[in-house]
Amino acid sequence: MDNVRGFDEDRTGTDDEAAYAGGAEPALDIGSDERRMHVRAYNHWVSLLRGRAYPSIEDLDPASIADFGPHSVLLDFSRGIEDPIIAFLGSALREECGLDSSVTQISQVPSRSLLSRLTDHYLQIIANRAPIGFEAEFVATRGHNTMYRGILMPFSSDEDTIDFIYGVINWKELVDAETQAKLDAEVAESVRAAPRTPANAPVWADGPSAGFDDADSAADAESVESDTASDAGADDGTPVLGASLSDQLMLAQQTAAAVRAHDTRSRATLYRALGRAHDFAACADADPAGYQALLDKAGIAVQLRAPMTPIVKLVFGPDYDKTRLTEFATVLSHARREGVATGGLGAFLDGFEGGIKGVVKAERALRQPASKAPTDPSDALRSRPTLASVSIDTHVARGDYVVLLARAGAGDTLDIVAAIDDDSVLTHRAMRAAAD
Structure with a gap:
C-alpha cells in the first residue's frame, strides 16, 4: 500500500513536531x-x-x-x-x-x-x-x-x-533477504580487506606532509568510510569531516528539502535537518568570508539581533514558513548557548523535554529581561521630610496616606479645599508619582 505525503503541507502553519511526529523512519531504503x-x-x-x-x-x-x-x-x-x-x-x-x-x-x-x-x-x-x-x-x-x-x-x-x-x-x-545479507557481508569484507594507498610524495620534515601522522590517516579513512556509507543510503546525520562550507550547506539543504517536501515525514528527519544546520553554522564561524559570500549570493542580509536566522534561511530557503524559520533559528541559538557539539543537536533535542517547543520556550525565557520586583511607594515616602502640618478632620488612620486638593492662595500659601480619602487608586497613583 502506498505511503502518501503532501509535499507542501508545511505552508499550512501546523505545529512542527506534530507534523513530523511519525516516530521512526519508514522501513523503505531506496x-x-x-x-x-x-x-x-x-x-x-x-x-x-x-x-x-x-x-x-x-x-x-x-x-x-x-x-x-x-x-x-x-x-x-x-x-x-x-x-x-x-x-x-x-x-x-x-x-x-x-x-x-x-x-x-x-x-x-x-x-x-x-x-x-x-x-x-x-x-x-x-x-x-x-x-x-x-x-x-x-x-x-x-x-x-x-x-x-x-x-x-x-x-x-x-x-x-x-x-x-x-x-x-x-x-x-529488490533481492531476497538472504541474498541481500550475503551482499552486505561481502561489501563489508571488501572494505576491511582493501589495502591503503601509500602516499607517492616523500615526507618532508617541513614540507606539505609535515604534521601528518597515523592519527590523521585514521581520521581520513574514517571520513572516507563515513562518506561511502552516506552515499550508499539515507542521510544518518553523521558529521562529514573536512567538508567545505559549500559542501556543508549543500548537505544541509538536501536534508532540509526532505523536511520541506515531507519526503520522510518524521521527527527524526526534522531533527537531522536542524542538526545539519547546526553543523553548517559551526562551519560558517570558521569561514566568515565564505559565509558572507553565500549570503550575498542568496540575497540574505545578516541580522545582528538574530544571527541564526540567515543560517536557517540558507538551509531551509527564505520562502519557508516564517514562524518555523524563527523557531528553527531559536533552536540553533539555544544550542550555541548550551555549547552543543557538532553532530550532537539531534541527541540534544531528543533528550530535551518538549523537544523543539521546549527548547524554544527555554531560549525565549533566557532572553526575557529580568523583571523588576514591585516596590511599595510608601517605603520611599516614609523617609521624606514633612513640608507642613495642618489639622483636618479625615477618617484616615495614623500612618496612612490621603490626597489633599489645594488651591494656590496669596503669596506662598495653599488653600486646601478637599481631602480625598476614599479613592485608593488615586492615592496610590499620587504616592507612586511622589516616590519617583
Whole structure:
C-alpha cells in the first residue's frame, strides 16, 4: 500500500513536531540518489513558481531535463480529469513499463505497471492543490518486488487552474533477504580487506606532509568510510569531516528539502535537518568570508539581533514558513548557548523535554529581561521630610496616606479645599508619582 505525503503541507502553519511526529523512519531504503532525485525535482518545481500559485506549464520542458526527465511523465487535464492525456513519457519510465507510443491516455496504462503507481495519485493533486510524494513497494508485471518513490507536482496554463501534473518516479528491484545479507557481508569484507594507498610524495620534515601522522590517516579513512556509507543510503546525520562550507550547506539543504517536501515525514528527519544546520553554522564561524559570500549570493542580509536566522534561511530557503524559520533559528541559538557539539543537536533535542517547543520556550525565557520586583511607594515616602502640618478632620488612620486638593492662595500659601480619602487608586497613583 502506498505511503502518501503532501509535499507542501508545511505552508499550512501546523505545529512542527506534530507534523513530523511519525516516530521512526519508514522501513523503505531506496538510497540517497533516488531521494535526491525527488529533492531536485521538487526544487525545480519551486524555482518555476516565481510568486505564482502554480508554475506555468509553458516554463516546463521535460524532454530537456537530463537529470530526471527520463524518469518523468506529464499528464494533460485540459480536456477533463476523467482520462487525462499522457503529454510526455520519459524514456527510462517507458522502457521500464514496456510501453510503446500507442499508450497516450491514463486508461491505457497497465494496472500493474510502475507508471500506474504514479498515475493512481493524480486526483489527490487536484484535491490538495499541492505537490504530493509517495513511496511503497509492489510486485511488478515481471514478477520482481520493486521499491519506488514518486512525486507529483501541479502546473497551470492560467496560474489558477491545475490542468497539468508533472510526475517523477524512481525505483529499484529488490533481492531476497538472504541474498541481500550475503551482499552486505561481502561489501563489508571488501572494505576491511582493501589495502591503503601509500602516499607517492616523500615526507618532508617541513614540507606539505609535515604534521601528518597515523592519527590523521585514521581520521581520513574514517571520513572516507563515513562518506561511502552516506552515499550508499539515507542521510544518518553523521558529521562529514573536512567538508567545505559549500559542501556543508549543500548537505544541509538536501536534508532540509526532505523536511520541506515531507519526503520522510518524521521527527527524526526534522531533527537531522536542524542538526545539519547546526553543523553548517559551526562551519560558517570558521569561514566568515565564505559565509558572507553565500549570503550575498542568496540575497540574505545578516541580522545582528538574530544571527541564526540567515543560517536557517540558507538551509531551509527564505520562502519557508516564517514562524518555523524563527523557531528553527531559536533552536540553533539555544544550542550555541548550551555549547552543543557538532553532530550532537539531534541527541540534544531528543533528550530535551518538549523537544523543539521546549527548547524554544527555554531560549525565549533566557532572553526575557529580568523583571523588576514591585516596590511599595510608601517605603520611599516614609523617609521624606514633612513640608507642613495642618489639622483636618479625615477618617484616615495614623500612618496612612490621603490626597489633599489645594488651591494656590496669596503669596506662598495653599488653600486646601478637599481631602480625598476614599479613592485608593488615586492615592496610590499620587504616592507612586511622589516616590519617583
